[in-house]
Amino acid sequence: MDKRSVQSEISSYIGKLLRDNFGKGPSSVFVSIEEPYITIYLKGFLAPMEKVLVNQNNTSKVEETRDLLMQELIPDIKATLRATAGIEVESLYYDWSLSNRSGMIVGIMNVKPMVDENNENYEQKQTVHDEIEKITRHAQKEPEMIRSFLLNDRTLIIEREGIFVAIEKEMIRLGFHEQLKIAKRHLEKRLLHLSSFESILQTRIEDVFLDWDFNLDRSYIIFIFKPTDLKS
Template identity: 45%
Template sequence: MAVNDSKVYAQISSYIGRLIREKFGKGPTSVYVTIKHPYMTIYLKDFLAPMERVLLEKGEKKRVEETRDVLMEELLPEIMCKLEEIVSIKVKDLHYDWNLENRSGIIFGCIPEGTSHEHRAVSPLPAEVEGPFYKEINEASKRGQKMPERTEVFVLNDRTILTKRTGILVNVEKELIKNQFTEELKLTKRPMEKRLIDQGKLEDILGKDIDDTFVDWNFDQDIGYFVFITTSKKET
């Protein structure tokens, strides 16, 4: 079965929605799936459990993030197995992030080499956009830590842009990871890296509005990701 078959996307959407509802007490209203080698994304809309809403109203955002991290780390192996069953590929390095204010979230993963014969490939950025976009991503990384050793950009569809930055960790971060403070590091870096992105500048470069910005890392491999969810510029 070809992975761009809408029935496959519907199966994945149904499974993810049901799983999250079972584990969190409330599932997302909408789940959007995209598979373009070498990545897949699962974008969640309108996802916030009643208890989480109460905690956010009390200023307990960190507690919500910590709880979600615990649950997601438990769910990721199960999700990977189910994706392999549905799509007949072994997705690796599953990641996730949330925008609690927007009640949205992302789950994304890498599709290994050698499993791409049925996959449409990602597209590059338009030539006139590519240079300025790369420059802004690299500058954002430099403002927070250091210039990436390598930056790659993948356009998965007309709304989703994924960036992969390799070689971004500074020595103090590596020491924290070595001493198993990865959760604390992640909770600190999430809001910081999002603040470092000049959203207005990226929107001008892309000619689009950015609805959501997500981040996650593979600390073992010194890799950081941004995922941008965009829409057409609103008329003013």
């Protein structure tokens, strides 16, 4: 099966899975496979009851409910990707932009990266890393490592490691994962939206997504945009 067919099959599967479990599926699902990443961008994804909660500024309740349901769906998603597309995913991350009715699911494949992480693959890479370092230092501490890849003309993924401070590690140890994740989502998204990335990248950012692996002290940031001057 060629890459385009695989992406189409995954798109159909994810749309049906979310519709069956959330009561309403996304209006559009965009799948991109660039080893070692698979990104699944959801548009028009907000159930009627969720819309009521968002309008009442109760977004945390929506996030909590979605996080619980996604934890139940992750094994199914991994198994289906393996069986139908031959894609072995080590871990899955996800986040939502409720105001934009959008979402992102990111899979990290169990393969060697096709892109050499030591090579530049877009012009503004170092400046982006400098800005990420500044924002992360403001929110917690300077990352021990930053990597980024321009996956396609709409998607930039940034990976950070070694970012948690002592109080966060203690909250993780005590089991306050959900509370910490929601707090960090809101704080870091606010900082990212106030940052200079649109100026640096010379394009309009449509969506920003974040997720964390608390056990590995790792985080992923995904920018969705319509590029103008980005060069790979």
